[in-house]
Amino acid sequence: MPDRAYALKAFAVMAAATFPSRLFPFMIPKRWRESRRLRFIGENLPASAMFLLVVYCLKGTVFVAPPYGLPEVFSVAAVVVVHLWRRNGLLSIGSGTGLYVLLVRTGAIERLLAR
Amino acid sequence: MSERATAVRRAAFSATLPVLFGYLPLGTAFGLLFGTLDYPWYFSPLSGAVVFAGAAQFLSIGLLAAHASLTSVFAATLFLNLRHMFYGFSLLRRFPERGWRRFYLIFALTDETYSILTAAKPGDRGEDESFIFRVAALNHSYWVAGCALGGLLGRGARFDARGFDFVLTALFVVLSVEQALAVKRAFPFVVAAAAAAFALRAFPNQMLLASLTFVFAALLWRARNDGGVHA
Numbered sequence A: 001m002p003d004r005a006y007a008l009k010a011f012a013v014m015a016a017a018t019f020p021s022r023l024f025p026f027m028i029p030k031r032w033r034e035s036r037r038l039r040f041i042g043e044n045l046p047a048s049a050m051f052l053l054v055v056y057c058l059k060g061t062v063f064v065a066p067p068y069g070l071p072e073v074f075s076v077a078a079v080v081v082v083h084l085w086r087r088n089g090l091l092s093i094g095s096g097t098g099l100y101v102l103l104v105r106t107g108a109i110e111r112l113l114a115r
Numbered sequence B: 001m002s003e004r005a006t007a008v009r010r011a012a013f014s015a016t017l018p019v020l021f022g023y024l025p026l027g028t029a030f031g032l033l034f035g036t037l038d039y040p041w042y043f044s045p046l047s048g049a050v051v052f053a054g055a056a057q058f059l060s061i062g063l064l065a066a067h068a069s070l071t072s073v074f075a076a077t078l079f080l081n082l083r084h085m086f087y088g089f090s091l092l093r094r095f096p097e098r099g100w101r102r103f104y105l106i107f108a109l110t111d112e113t114y115s116i117l118t119a120a121k122p123g124d125r126g127e128d129e130s131f132i133f134r135v136a137a138l139n140h141s142y143w144v145a146g147c148a149l150g151g152l153l154g155r156g157a158r159f160d161a162r163g164f165d166f167v168l169t170a171l172f173v174v175l176s177v178e179q180a181l182a183v184k185r186a187f188p189f190v191v192a193a194a195a196a197a198f199a200l201r202a203f204p205n206q207m208l209l210a211s212l213t214f215v216f217a218a219l220l221w222r223a224r225n226d227g228g229v230h231a
Helices: A003-025 A036-058 A068-088 A088-105 A108-114 B003-035 B041-050 B054-065 B070-090 B100-107 B113-119 B125-153 B164-184 B187-202 B206-224
Strands: none
Touching: A003 B041, A003 B054, A003 B070, A003 B100, A036 A068, A036 B070, A036 B113, A036 B164, A036 B187, A068 A088, A068 B164, A068 B206, A088 B164, B003 B041, B003 B054, B003 B113, B003 B125, B003 B164, B041 B054, B041 B125, B054 B070, B054 B164, B070 B113, B100 B125, B100 B164, B100 B206, B113 B125, B113 B164, B164 B187, B187 B206
């Protein structure tokens, strides 16, 4: 029988450890908020952060062994192309994910490379 | 309900739909793994509801299995989620000034919620606040639902979600494209690429925290050098 009280305490501790990071910017005095420097950061940060989140999601990809990260490369490219074409987020995500699932489950690229 | 309120609801739902497809399988995966610890099934959604931090929750499975001290659980979670300290900078002027909603929104500021919120163009203040709240609450509910599903499916179940984890990657790719079209500037991407290259080598296990710190420093430096006039 696992120790339920321990798990509940651990959840509380984890919640308490997560909140301060998310709270931090909101503790900055209001008068600084309108400063040009903070505005510049606030406006440019999302672009950098989205790019970094993509890299983070793909960082486990192995490029030196078959299939050489090609399912990831093709699927990311598909998302970008479909998105620039239609600007419909769900369509872009759906087609990219569909392609990725197909490529990794069928092993199509490995088979092509093995020929 | 007024037409505009309905429009805000619809906008929030359709903006969070990719997160639904990402959080549901990911939360289920967490619930299934957490199930190996033999706690009652509802402990998994409980964790999702009160902690609401995916990476930290996955990490906690090993810690709880090893009966790690609460101090090390605290330290590990704090460090893993430190990256979130940069996100609020983009939302300072959009979150409500006071009230329980402000605290709820700060609590619920995950990578995905931040991404959706910064991709949306704020219109009218009241409508924007209601949009923000709905996005956060919907994402939170998807995550808890996923954790509950995984907890209920329990051990024996085999759930082959291979490949579907690409949904969140695709979401971030779409939002990168959207950001590129919105900022029309290469600088944030060039800095991010340099930061990523540096962080992957120097701090592979803390890649996001290291690279975001690098980006933050670079943006601070850039804002000082041109006075932020292009902002």
